[in-house]
Amino acid sequence: MAIPKKALYLIDASSYMYRAFYALGRLTGPDGKPTQAIYGFAQMLLKVLREKKPELICVVFDAPGPNFRHELYASYKATRQKMPEDLAEQVPLIKKLVALHGLPQAELEGFEADDIIATLAGRASKEDIPVVVVSADKDLHQLVADGRILQWDPQKDEIFTEKEVAARLGVKPSQVADLLALMGDSSDNVPGVPGVGEKTARDLLARFPTLEAVYEHLDDVKSSAVRKKLENHRDLAFLSRDLVAIRDDVPLNLAPSDCRPGEPRYRDLLRLYEGLGFRSLVKSLREDLESMGREVPLRKDASERTVAVVRDLSELERVVREIQGRELFSLDLETTSQDAMRAEIVGIALSWEDHRAVYIPVGHRGEGSEGQLDASLVLKTLAPLLTQDRPGKAGQNIKYEWVVLQRAGIDLRGIAFDTMVASYLLDPGHPSHKLERIAAEYLGESIPSYADVAGKGKSQVNFSQVPVEKAAAYACSDAETTWRLVSVLEAKLEEEKLKELFVSLEMPLVRVLGAMELRGIRVDARKLEDISRDLETKIEAVAAVIYDMAGREFNIQSPKQLAEVLFDKLCLRVVKRTKTGPSTDMEVLEELAAEHPIAEHVLTYRTLAKLKGTYVDALPKLIHPETGRIHTSYNQAVTATGRLSSSDPNLQNIPVRGEEGRRIREAFVAEPGHVLLAADYSQIELRLLAHYSGDEHLVAAFREGADIHRRTAAEIFGVPYHEVTSEMRRHAKTINFGIIYGMSPYGLARQLRIGTTAAKAAIDRYFERYSGVKAFIERTIEHTRKLGYAETLLGRRRKIPELQSRNRTVRQQGERLAVNTPLQGTAADLIKKAMIDIDRVLAEEGLKTAMLLQVHDELVFEVPEEELETARKLVQEKMEKVITLKVPLTVDLGWGPDWSRAHG
DNA sequence: CGTGTCGCGTAC
């Protein structure tokens, strides 16, 4: 049923406020104040306004303090009697928000929103105005009357007419109050008739139309037990109905015709949203304004910044003199590409005091491009600033600047502050550390995005085509915002005890990573082409077999088409399902392999196609035309645990297992006269588990240098170390990893394809033998719950709000994170420290060995053959001695002409 | 035609 036009929309504000407050968890604005109720409410409201454009609307609130229902029944809404402080402080802002939207609002002392809604709905009906009650609450179902009043929940987009009410509650709207009176409503502390639940209540009302009728015909109630309950609690039943029945006669001085919305105050609304950090709502409001053809108000602070475009040498020299002697300035390069290895400099923005920045255009080709200083002259003039440690440099993702400047012949030194990295340390779980987002959170400001200046998608232009004035405004905004963020973020880092980690680990790492990216790794393109042809042949052969078995050709790479073949055509068993259909993943196919040979072939096909598509054919495209090498990007602000990530290409997931994997790694080669040296930490996370837990058996095993999985197998299977079978060792290995990841008996059972009982027994046995580990896990979870965050050995922190959840599954997830994060995160801390130590010593010793890759617990170096001996010792020493733990850290080394043989 | 999501699979 469609919603009628020209209806009066009555918004149940209080219920949405509460819902959002409890459903959205902790959401806070830039000032740290809670905002989730405001956000949830605003989202709902915007949806109503945008989709329905109501001509009559009223936003209705519960009155604070007691109402007539409390006089009727003392414990009514006892659970909610006092609004939580965190919610109460959001209410005024919600009301302000409604007012700024120009919408009428209503509230009446002594009554709840429901009563006001009912009263207004009644008045509208008398005037033949259709009413839409905007609420998800079932209490309000009692107002629904086909043709006059319907209820709508914009969040789920559910419409309730009499039919839907009947479907949901099993009674007519007019019986809703009677239903709740009989069954009670625990959320509002409505008692109901003790012992009568939803089913009984519904059955009674199916036979008798009203609560009165039920009591008039008590003798006709079949069940004597129910009859007895009804008899005994007659007063409670009628009291309950008085509590739930909505009053439609409140003394409200408001007519439906008073509910016309006024003109929204867009400028103030944007400011309010921005202040609250509601980026997405700001964006959608702006879009609305644009689509209405209205002028979009200026962004806050855009006018508060002094921007100067530097076009002559004397001015540039004046800038240099001004910055000299400062402690810090911020630097932002505008370039022709997001890829630092391909970018050419278009302009340079600098900021060294609040609300002021300069832009030096050097590579613009479009509007205003005349009268630019020559790029090399600018760099030469800036060089004294850039290549000295002092003043320090700040930037947003300043590794990018480092790489680009290196390629331009400038060795940027004194990298002191990266706002992206700082933001990451403050909240590594946050999905974004873009400047735009950081500025919104820590400064409460909305800054122009790159897309605003250069466009996006098809209409995106090269930055060199952006008019100089426009580019200057954008670049200066970035540089100056970065500048102001430094002191704010620095104070936060101090406050959170993260300053040391930032200064001594993450910031020194920036340049080390930049150097690894710049150096890149040599890839043998011809070898990859050979592999590609080989794979192609094999893939075609396997595909032919699959088509033959399927009886037709189809796209094997399409899970949907594959599912059709396997499950419809060949009628194989559906092992498990995904959201969209039967699953065809590896686990399923391995199981189906016992039933039909096609499964095995599909597995082979998948493996080969994966390798070809993701690695063999993708990698050559990423070989740099000038260096002939592959230059990955290491991202320092992505993972929740502190690990690095790698992209374009991801060199951290190059295959290692299997024949084809080996061949792919053979394509990563050393320069002539060099070898690749690979050094990886052995079992670092398990060693950290031993260290943290202090478990005597685990610690002893590592001190003795035992094969840890074999040792574990001996312990849990109760056999001598030398009698452990490979099967037993495999099980033990899975359990060891499972412990680190917080695996459940179910998970272990699935992994090992054993029964849940057997899996549980194995885990019990493990904890029996390694009781220190059990204690560590429990202690860690409790500690994390109290602090609200997990912590690594070097003090990295990750918030774990999941531990506070009332949802058991979410909470268990939190428990796994609480255990896993310190282990994975500390391993990340340690290898980062080792990288910095090694980088420093290599430089000190004047060695030509270069660090190329980091793969979480492994470092790969390119070593001149004559340095191998030195480098081996140095790397091993620095990695193993990175820190002293209760157990030794050991590093395995290997070397060879390519990455595969370096592992040998 | 570009963009976002899903299913899947690679690494540690």
Place this chain on the structure above:
DNA sequence: GACGTACGCGACACGG
């Protein structure tokens, strides 16, 4: 629902 952290491919649905 059930094992932590990533990135990226091809297919597909969707919207302009």
